Amino acid sequence: MASHTISVTVEKASIQVNPETLRMTMADDVQWAGTTSKAFTLVFDNEGIFGRRDLDHATARSRQRAQAKGRFKYTVVSAEDSSLRLDPIIIVGDPPTGTEG
Numbered sequence: 001m002a003s004h005t006i007s008v009t010v011e012k013a014s015i016q017v018n019p020e021t022l023r024m025t026m027a028d029d030v031q032w033a034g035t036t037s038k039a040f041t042l043v044f045d046n047e048g049i050f051g052r053r054d055l056d057h058a059t060a061r062s063r064q065r066a067q068a069k070g071r072f073k074y075t076v077v078s079a080e081d082s083s084l085r086l087d088p089i090i091i092v093g094d095p096p097t098g099t100e101g
Contacts, residue, residue, distance in 0.1 A: 001095075003063065004030040006088070010038035010078050015086040017076055022088070026069060027095035032060040039079035044072060049090065066092040 004024055009016040024030060034040065034057075042055040048068040055064070057079065069092045078084035 001027045001029070004028060006030060006032045007035050008032050008040055008076055009035045010040050010076075010080075010084070011036065013084070015040070015076050015078060015084055017086055017088045020088045021091065023091045023093070024066065025093050025095040026066055029063040029065045030090070031063045034061070041077050041079060042074050043077060044074045046072075048072070049074075049092065066090075069093060 002024070004022055006022060007016075007018045009018075022030065032040075032042065039057040040060070041057060042060050044050070044053050044055075047053045048070070049066050049072045050064050051067050072090045072092070073087055074090065076086045076088065
């Protein structure tokens with residue numbers, strides 16, 4: 001199992017996310033870390049990946065484990081200016097079985 005952190009920088013006129021595309025497995029967890037004091041929320045296209053469509057700032061900063069495989073687009077939304085948005089991607093695959101290699 002790996003732990004992933006996605007850095008989110010919310011500025012007055014832009015949002016940056018690193019990495020913009022995260023590849024992880026069903027055994028991994030992920031959390032978002034703000035690099036500024038500006039809050040953000042996450043809105044997923046569907047509820048499949050984490051069992052809910054929206055993650056508020058506090059929830060996004062805690063570890064989340066994927067509940068579904070696939071390619072998931074989500075939107076990072078600035079809490080100060082809801083028109084300020086960015087659409088990164090998470091790709092979730094099967095965990096290694098230990099027989100590869």
